[in-house]
Amino acid sequence: MEGSAVVVEKLHKIYDNKVHAVRGISFRVDKGEIFGLIGPNGAGKSTTLRMIVGLIKPTKGRIRVMGIDVVKNPVEVKKYIGYLPEEADVYERLTGLEHLRFYAMLRGLQGYELDRAVEYGVKLSGLEMQSLERRASEYSKGMKRRLLLASVLMTRPKLAILDEPTSGLDVYASVNVRRMIKEYVRETGASIILSSHNMLEVEYLCNRVAFIARGRIIVEAEPKRIKEMYGAENLEDAFVKAVKEAEER
Numbered sequence: 001m002e003g004s005a006v007v008v009e010k011l012h013k014i015y016d017n018k019v020h021a022v023r024g025i026s027f028r029v030d031k032g033e034i035f036g037l038i039g040p041n042g043a044g045k046s047t048t049l050r051m052i053v054g055l056i057k058p059t060k061g062r063i064r065v066m067g068i069d070v071v072k073n074p075v076e077v078k079k080y081i082g083y084l085p086e087e088a089d090v091y092e093r094l095t096g097l098e099h100l101r102f103y104a105m106l107r108g109l110q111g112y113e114l115d116r117a118v119e120y121g122v123k124l125s126g127l128e129m130q131s132l133e134r135r136a137s138e139y140s141k142g143m144k145r146r147l148l149l150a151s152v153l154m155t156r157p158k159l160a161i162l163d164e165p166t167s168g169l170d171v172y173a174s175v176n177v178r179r180m181i182k183e184y185v186r187e188t189g190a191s192i193i194l195s196s197h198n199m200l201e202v203e204y205l206c207n208r209v210a211f212i213a214r215g216r217i218i219v220e221a222e223p224k225r226i227k228e229m230y231g232a233e234n235l236e237d238a239f240v241k242a243v244k245e246a247e248e249r
């Protein structure tokens with residue numbers, strides 16, 4: 001469909017002919033939308049995100065990003081995607097600023113375009129120039145995450161895939177990261193798919209949320225609508241009810 005940034009259809013992943021990690025997931029993400037995948041450990045969130053980015057191949061099913069088939073045209077699709085992996089870390093030896101320049105170069109930017117991307121990265125990161133000139137190995141976890149997220153977003157990908165962008169961060173650092181995500185979408189109209197364990201976070205950030213458990217989406221809707229569906233006061237409560245219902249089915 002024209003307006004969809006991402007279309008995922010009946011996606012499956014079976015690892016090593018054994019672990020059926022993703023079992024027929026389908027969803028769409030519109031342009032300018034923040035879509036959240038939420039679910040317990042091992043639910044299949046990272047596996048789903050890695051397939052969308054093109055890092056691992058689906059066992060079955062189809063993924064299109066900006067109308068392009070991810071499996072058939074992996075190189076073309078990469079132009080549109082920025083990816084923050086779950087286990088992302090900084091390079092010990094580089095300063096913050098060098099990180100931004102390095103990632104911009106990796107994405108093939110030079111000259112004026114590179115400078116412009118780095119400038120935007122600096123702004124998005126919200127880090128002081130004094131900090132950016134220090135080695136990133138000396139940063140706090142929160143500062144590292146802001147730097148890494150800025151390096152993903154500074155080239156203005158039309159689709160950013162963020163695997164647990166705030167995991168391990170304190171409340172204050174998480175708020176900063178969430179602000180960066182919101183600001184980015186507001187300024188660029190890009191789409192975001194993120195995974196999280198934090199219900200407050202997805203409620204604050206996401207236009208739509210999918211609950212995922214054991215490789216299947218059990219509910220997918222706007223946070224407000226999900227709460228109504230389950231007569232729940234918050235998403236956590238709705239999630240518990242949804243999982244219980246799915247298990248009784």
Ligand SMILES: Nc1ncnc2c1ncn2[C@@H]1O[C@H](COP(=O)(O)OP(=O)(O)OP(=O)(O)O)[C@@H](O)[C@H]1O
Binds near residue numbers: 041043047
């Ligand atoms: N490379 C791999 N090889 C084999 N099995 C894997 C691999 N990666 C993940 N799995 C399995 O697939 C299932 C889903 O894992 P996945 O990492 O996608 O879950 P997740 O929802 O991201 O969990 P978490 O919240 O802990 O990050 C798990 O059972 C996991 O053990």
Ligand SMILES: [Mg+2]
Binds near residue numbers: 047086
């Ligand atoms: Mg994961």
